[in-house]
Amino acid sequence: MKFGGTSVGKPERMHQVSQLITRDAEPTIVVLSALSGTTNALVEISNSLAQGDRTGAKQKIDKLEAHYRAFVLDLLKEEHTRAKANAVITEHFEFLNIILRISFSEALNKDILAQGELMSTKLFSTYLEEKGIDHMLLPALEFMSVDSNEEPQLGSIKIKLSQLLQQNSDKKLFITQGYICRNAKGEVDNLKRGGSDYTASLVAAAINASVCEIWTDIDGMHNNDPRVVEKTNAIKQLSFDEAAELAYFGAKILHPTCIWPAQLENVPVKLLNTMQPDAAGTVIMKEAGTVGVKAVAAKDGIIAIKIKSSRMLLAYGFLRKVFEVFEKYHTSIDMITTSEVAVSVTIDSDTSLKQIVKELEPFGTVDVEKDQSIVSIVGNEIAQTDHVLQRLFTAISEVPVTMVSYGGSPHNISLLVPSAHKTRMLQLLNSGLFGL
Ligand code: ADP
Ligand code: ASP
Numbered sequence: 001m002k003f004g005g006t007s008v009g010k011p012e013r014m015h016q017v018s019q020l021i022t023r024d025a026e027p028t029i030v031v032l033s034a035l036s037g038t039t040n041a042l043v044e045i046s047n048s049l050a051q052g053d054r055t056g057a058k059q060k061i062d063k064l065e066a067h068y069r070a071f072v073l074d075l076l077k078e079e080h081t082r083a084k085a086n087a088v089i090t091e092h093f094e095f096l097n098i099i100l101r102i103s104f105s106e107a108l109n110k111d112i113l114a115q116g117e118l119m120s121t122k123l124f125s126t127y128l129e130e131k132g133i134d135h136m137l138l139p140a141l142e143f144m145s146v147d148s149n150e151e152p153q154l155g156s157i158k159i160k161l162s163q164l165l166q167q168n169s170d171k172k173l174f175i176t177q178g179y180i181c182r183n184a185k186g187e188v189d190n191l192k193r194g195g196s197d198y199t200a201s202l203v204a205a206a207i208n209a210s211v212c213e214i215w216t217d218i219d220g221m222h223n224n225d226p227r228v229v230e231k232t233n234a235i236k237q238l239s240f241d242e243a244a245e246l247a248y249f250g251a252k253i254l255h256p257t258c259i260w261p262a263q264l265e266n267v268p269v270k271l272l273n274t275m276q277p278d279a280a281g282t283v284i285m286k287e288a289g290t291v292g293v294k295a296v297a298a299k300d301g302i303i304a305i306k307i308k309s310s311r312m313l314l315a316y317g318f319l320r321k322v323f324e325v326f327e328k329y330h331t332s333i334d335m336i337t338t339s340e341v342a343v344s345v346t347i348d349s350d351t352s353l354k355q356i357v358k359e360l361e362p363f364g365t366v367d368v369e370k371d372q373s374i375v376s377i378v379g380n381e382i383a384q385t386d387h388v389l390q391r392l393f394t395a396i397s398e399v400p401v402t403m404v405s406y407g408g409s410p411h412n413i414s415l416l417v418p419s420a421h422k423t424r425m426l427q428l429l430n431s432g433l434f435g436l
């Protein structure tokens, strides 16, 4: 069972979580995120330090500490558990205050970002202790790891986690940190923003769990982005493939790559609402349940790169040369379209954009368009659904679409639009495809 930031962000929510995790007798591993807002605050502290603004960083650290002190006071009622939780807060804020005096590095940044999950799990464990709920805190840094390509090492996670569970076979309830891990150098690292979902799926796959429950602040995966569009509905069932497409192409409810571990071990994933625990939510499993379009999602911050070259473009070997440039800079491509004279691709990171463009220039004219969004239409066998393209393009006829990708997967149609048109596009699709 994984609980996200809002599910642990208030003392009364922690109380609710304690009830949900003790509802049945099945042994359970509970994965917790940081309290809502904490990881954002830690990112800001890190940014201030990276810019050499120690005063700004100190102010932010003090503000965050005050929040935690008040949280402890509200969460716990007994003297000894309050003292214990305050000692935890002191330990972590002492660390944050010490780093104000050390020179900033990427490794230090990762240590800063890890504080949120370390604190939330220790506070929750103290809360369970006060309530007399038997449990054990499992340190994620002892079993969760990524390799030198930042890919989770499922084999090693399996071995280490099962050892830890065997050593504590008398326990039934385990609490661990989402998001954090160790990297190939043995340093503290993380699974990228929203990574607690990834932890949950990896843990579920590692122990071959009966189910992986992702508890959040909404009753499942909706057919459209509820932050952008007014009327949306929860989807009952999605296949792993459909859910993976939605997560990767912007449905924030799931971390972009968190589906594969559950899919690999065929562990069903349920998306559930902590605030409405009896709502059906969404189940993600092998079978899609129904045929047709199920949802749309959008991913922002996309950069389109067009390489235009006459004739030689489709000569064999040309695309390989183009793709090798992206491989060299560890930049993955999301969408591709080709014509006789040009190839267009999209990427979601500008980290190596300058070098990539420089190395592509010998192949032809290179155009770069920033501030684009990919809007994906996801479903089961959508290519075979009657009139799907007609309905799609009729709905969005007024939006300037810059790229279309269709046929790559039977579950996805992706369109590229300038980000300024994304909201309108999602609204038009909501009425055109879902009648909402
Ligand atoms: P948590 O902190 O529990 O991990 P997140 O904020 O990461 O929660 O994810 C839940 C949020 O995802 C919802 O509150 C909702 O605003 C957003 N969201 C975006 N797209 C979707 C979608 N298609 N279905 C449901 N929620 C979505
Ligand atoms: N706390 C981390 C974040 O905010 C991980 C997570 O919540 O999933 O990104």
Ligand code: MG
Pocket (backbone or CB within 6 Å): 004, 194, 197, 252, 253, 254, 255
């Ligand atoms: Mg999340």
